[in-house]
Structures are given as C-alpha cells and as structure tokens.
Amino acid sequence: MADTNYDVIVLGSGPGGYVAAIRCAQLGLKTAIVERELLGGICLNWGCIPTKALLRSAEILHYAQHAKDYGLKIAGKIEADLEAVVKRSRGVAKQLNQGVTHLMKKNKIAVHMGEGTLTGPTSLTVKGEKGEEKLTAKHVIVATGARARDLPFAKADGKRVWTYRHAMTPKEMPKKLLVIGSGAIGIEFASFYNDMGCDVTVVEMLDRVVPVEDKDVSAFLEKSLTKQGMTIMTGAGVDDLKVTDKGVRAKIKDSKGKVSETEFSHCITAIGIVPNTENVGLEKLADMDRGFIQIDDYGRTKSKGLWAIGDCTPGPWLAHKASHEGVTTAEAIAKELGNKDVHPHPLDRANIPGCTYCHPQIASVGLTEAKAKEAGYEVKAGTFPFIGNGKAIALGEAEGFVKTVFDAKTGELLGAHMVGAEVTEMIQGFVVGKTLETTEAELMQTVFPHPTISESMHESVLASYGRALHI
Structure with missing residues (x-):
C-alpha cells in the first residue's frame, strides 16, 4: 500500500505547484503532488512555452522572407509547413514535461495522477487510474490554475471557434482570422498567424490594444501591427458570432456604434480566464471572489493548513508570479512546521514584470x-x-x-x-x-x-x- 500521509500535498503541477513542491522537498518536507492531466500544467504543455516555440518559427519565417534586407539571397519559395511548425512546438512541450517528471523523481516528490478533491483543509481524495486514493497532510497547497473564458454566445468548439489551446494545434491554416481580445494571449496569436500569412483582424473592447501597458506602448504597437497588415479595431465589440459551414459570421460594433457583419474562416477568443476552483471542495474552506481564492500575503486561506497560489488566486495571472508564490508559501509552511532558518517574504506586486511575445x-x-x-x-x-x-x-x-x-x-x-x-x-x-x-x-x-x-x-x-x- 502506497504511503498516503504527507507534510505537504500540492494540488496542481503548473509553474506554481511544481515549484512549490520542489521548494517544500528542498526544505526537508515529505511532499506529494496531485495532477489530473500533464506535469508542468498549462504553462509548459499548452501555454507560455509551446507558444514561444510557435512564435520562433514565425520569426524565422519573417527573417527568411526579408533576407534581402540583410544582403542575402534565398533561392526558391519560402513557405510555412504548419504541421511541422506545430510538431516542433509539441516536441518542446514534451521535453519540458519530461523535465518536470525528472525533477519530481530527483526531489523524491510522490506524484498522484488523477482528479483531486478536498474533503477537508488537509485531506483529499484522488480519482485516477488506480481508482480512488485518500491522502492526508499537515498542509495542502491549492494550485489548480485557470482556463480560457468562453464567449457566452459562442462556445469554443475547436473547429471554427478556438481558445489558445486549439490555436496551438491547428488542423488547418486559417485564411481569415478574427481575434477577440488584445491582451498578451490574443496579440501573440494574432502576431503568429499574421507572420504565417493569414489575414488577421483584432477586436478590442477597450480604447487601445494591450490595455494594461503604458499608452505610448499601446499606440506604438497598434501602428506596427497595422503596418504589418493586421486590421485593429479598438473600442469595438463582437455582438454576435454564428458558426457557419465555411467559418464564422461576426457582428462587430465599431467605436462609432456602427454594426457590420463579416465572414471569417476562424475565430480565437482571448477574453480572459476563469479560475479552476469549481468541484474541488473549496466551498466551505476558503473565501472566494468571482471564483478566485482569497489569500493573505503568504498564501494562507481562512482554513488552517490550507494554502493557495497562482492563477486560482488574485492576479496578475502570470507563470512567474505563481512560481514566486510557490516558494513563498513553501517557506511559510516550513516555518510553521518549526524550521527557524527560513524567512519568507511576501510578494511585491509592483515588481512583477509582464512580457508579450508579439512582433x-x-x-x-x-x-x-x-x-x-x-x-x-x-x-x-x-x-x-x-x-x-x-x-x-x-x-x-x-x-x-x-x-x-x-x-x-x-x-x-x-x-x-x-x-x-x-x-x-x-x-x-x-x-x-x-x-x-x-x-x-x-x-x-x-x-x-x-x-x-x-x-x-x-x-x-x-x-x-x-x-x-x-x-
């Protein structure tokens, strides 16, 4: 019978969860991690890393097409092999997933694959390949992350309406692409598909693209993307989206209130995230605000022994913020368990960088x-x-x-x-x-x-x- 009692159990193995588990193990705590899908979570498998691999392919294509600007001649037609580009990206993700698997073994962290549900602040059940396991710990860290938000009138179907996940493994190259939302995810995919030769339109509800950035940056980026051939519509909204045989028909209201109907082959929705906090057993254990778990500066929830980090807690929703919180929480737990050599520091949100890998x-x-x-x-x-x-x-x-x-x-x-x-x-x-x-x-x-x-x-x-x- 496998051991089921730990010092710390981490629910979720993204950049917050797996880093928290490693830091706990480094501090001599008996640690387990519970993951329902792939070690490394969204970031390594379906997010930050594989998108950078896609964007790198698009960048190389861009340079090849502009070789003459550098005094170089490339003979023959330069074109993208979409299948090969996606295959390379998936290979990068797989390599990193295997890297996390190795780190878990190296740090002697027990991995329980399956769906974890809290039965109390420091206990949970895991339903997986081995049936149902009951695990207990002195402390539990919830690191369940988040997922893409769907449009209420157009759920992502993977065929014509995509989230970032579908956009990373396209079965076909979109001819005319509508991107709804111009935050980091929307603008990165707009940049990728535009470089790959697709006709791209970006619709942003607010009055400028990448609205969290300085307005000078937004203005510069809009000018640059327009020069690259994109259509950028700010202060605009998609009122309706109908999936047709050939693609999607969108009713777009522009900044002057004029509504026009346009056909696109595909649509990517990038309108924010929803925390993965339903059906985890959190209802009575933590205070929630719009689904996000409320925590103190060290990751504590209102229930003793229950902690939370990363995208299932208040933003910014960034991988490096989750990792940093993972270390802080691991050290705060070690301190509670009697380690006098750790001195956790709360996260200073003013010092968290943001990066967007568009072009x-x-x-x-x-x-x-x-x-x-x-x-x-x-x-x-x-x-x-x-x-x-x-x-x-x-x-x-x-x-x-x-x-x-x-x-x-x-x-x-x-x-x-x-x-x-x-x-x-x-x-x-x-x-x-x-x-x-x-x-x-x-x-x-x-x-x-x-x-x-x-x-x-x-x-x-x-x-x-x-x-x-x-x-």
Whole structure:
C-alpha cells in the first residue's frame, strides 16, 4: 500500500505547484503532488512555452522572407509547413514535461495522477487510474490554475471557434482570422498567424490594444501591427458570432456604434480566464471572489493548513508570479512546521514584470506614467528610441523604444516600459533595479555594455532627466 500521509500535498503541477513542491522537498518536507492531466500544467504543455516555440518559427519565417534586407539571397519559395511548425512546438512541450517528471523523481516528490478533491483543509481524495486514493497532510497547497473564458454566445468548439489551446494545434491554416481580445494571449496569436500569412483582424473592447501597458506602448504597437497588415479595431465589440459551414459570421460594433457583419474562416477568443476552483471542495474552506481564492500575503486561506497560489488566486495571472508564490508559501509552511532558518517574504506586486511575445515584443514592470500620476506622484519620464541605438540599427531592428518613469521627489524608479526586439530579455535589468529600490542615480552610474540594445535602457533613464546623449 502506497504511503498516503504527507507534510505537504500540492494540488496542481503548473509553474506554481511544481515549484512549490520542489521548494517544500528542498526544505526537508515529505511532499506529494496531485495532477489530473500533464506535469508542468498549462504553462509548459499548452501555454507560455509551446507558444514561444510557435512564435520562433514565425520569426524565422519573417527573417527568411526579408533576407534581402540583410544582403542575402534565398533561392526558391519560402513557405510555412504548419504541421511541422506545430510538431516542433509539441516536441518542446514534451521535453519540458519530461523535465518536470525528472525533477519530481530527483526531489523524491510522490506524484498522484488523477482528479483531486478536498474533503477537508488537509485531506483529499484522488480519482485516477488506480481508482480512488485518500491522502492526508499537515498542509495542502491549492494550485489548480485557470482556463480560457468562453464567449457566452459562442462556445469554443475547436473547429471554427478556438481558445489558445486549439490555436496551438491547428488542423488547418486559417485564411481569415478574427481575434477577440488584445491582451498578451490574443496579440501573440494574432502576431503568429499574421507572420504565417493569414489575414488577421483584432477586436478590442477597450480604447487601445494591450490595455494594461503604458499608452505610448499601446499606440506604438497598434501602428506596427497595422503596418504589418493586421486590421485593429479598438473600442469595438463582437455582438454576435454564428458558426457557419465555411467559418464564422461576426457582428462587430465599431467605436462609432456602427454594426457590420463579416465572414471569417476562424475565430480565437482571448477574453480572459476563469479560475479552476469549481468541484474541488473549496466551498466551505476558503473565501472566494468571482471564483478566485482569497489569500493573505503568504498564501494562507481562512482554513488552517490550507494554502493557495497562482492563477486560482488574485492576479496578475502570470507563470512567474505563481512560481514566486510557490516558494513563498513553501517557506511559510516550513516555518510553521518549526524550521527557524527560513524567512519568507511576501510578494511585491509592483515588481512583477509582464512580457508579450508579439512582433515587436513588449515588456514592462511597475507603474505606467498615467498610473503613477493617478497615484499622486510627481513624475519624471523619459523615452529613448531604438533608432538612436547602434546595435538595434545593425540588427535591422530599429523599431521600438524604452520609457522609464521616476518619482521626481525621490528619484525612485516607478516603472519601465519597452517595445521592440528582445525587450523581454532586457526588462529584468529594471526588475532587479526596482527590487533593490534603486533611484536614477545608481542607474545613471551603471556602465552598460556597448554595443547592445540594453544601452537604450540607460539612455531612457538619462532622458527622464534631460540628459540623453544619443538623441
């Protein structure tokens, strides 16, 4: 009979759950993880990672089609093999899934595959291949994640109406694609399919694309995507969507209130997420708000011994936020179980970066200029364009800019916003700066290597204080 009593059981094995389990094991706690589908959860198998593989294929295609801009000739027709692109993406996901399986073994974490349901704050049943198992623990961490929200009048069917999951393994290339929602997921798929040669229309209810970003970034991205051939409709909504034999017929109300009917071959809905908190047994054990589990700064729910992390708790709903919470919660549990050497720190939401892997990329951390002013700060903000950066010009990637926002009184870095090549790899410089509570003085004194695109980060800080050198 397998052991069924643990120090910690983690329900869900996404980037929050599996990281929490590893940290618990590192701290000497007897740990188990319960997963109903694939180790690594949505992020590794159906989200962040395989989408980056798809986007990389689209990027290579884009470069190949523009080879002559770099003085190169490619003979013959360049075209995408959709099946091979998807196969590569699935291979990447499989490799990472196997990596998590290995990490579970290495850290001696018991894996129970099946559907977990809480029977109390620290007990649950798992229905899986082995029938029903009853597990108990001193502490349970709920990390059940979230799923795509459906349109009330057009449920995703996988044929014509897709969620991100269907969009990752398309059976056919859409000819004319409607993307509803311009958050990270919507805009990444719009970018992928546009690069792959599809006619793409994006409909966004709010007055600008990527609405959580700084308005300068939104404006730049809209211009860039339009130039790439996309149709962008902001302040617009889809009133109705009918699936037909040939595709979907959408009634779209534009920003002036005019309704028009348009035919598309396929539609991707990217209008937000719904937490996976139904039928888990949480009803009496945790306080909920619109399905999200309410927690304190360390992941505690109202029931002693029951904790929650990641996308089933309040946002931002990002994989790296879930992983960070996983470590914090694991350390808080170890401390409760008598470990005097751990010192958990609550998550500072102001220091969580956001990245969108469209073409051009977007990355940001902290407050936008508008939000900083709303919060009562007197601000100094500066922007530096990539056209003033030698490396960006040499790469043929001179589209983009870096913008920084400072508190005029103290010099505190309040936010940083970037759009352009490789900005998702550069944002971390500002995240480290914010975590270290940096001011403009330290950033100005930092020597940035030349030639790199990262020099534009330095220049944007200088620009905030009227000191930019290369513009």
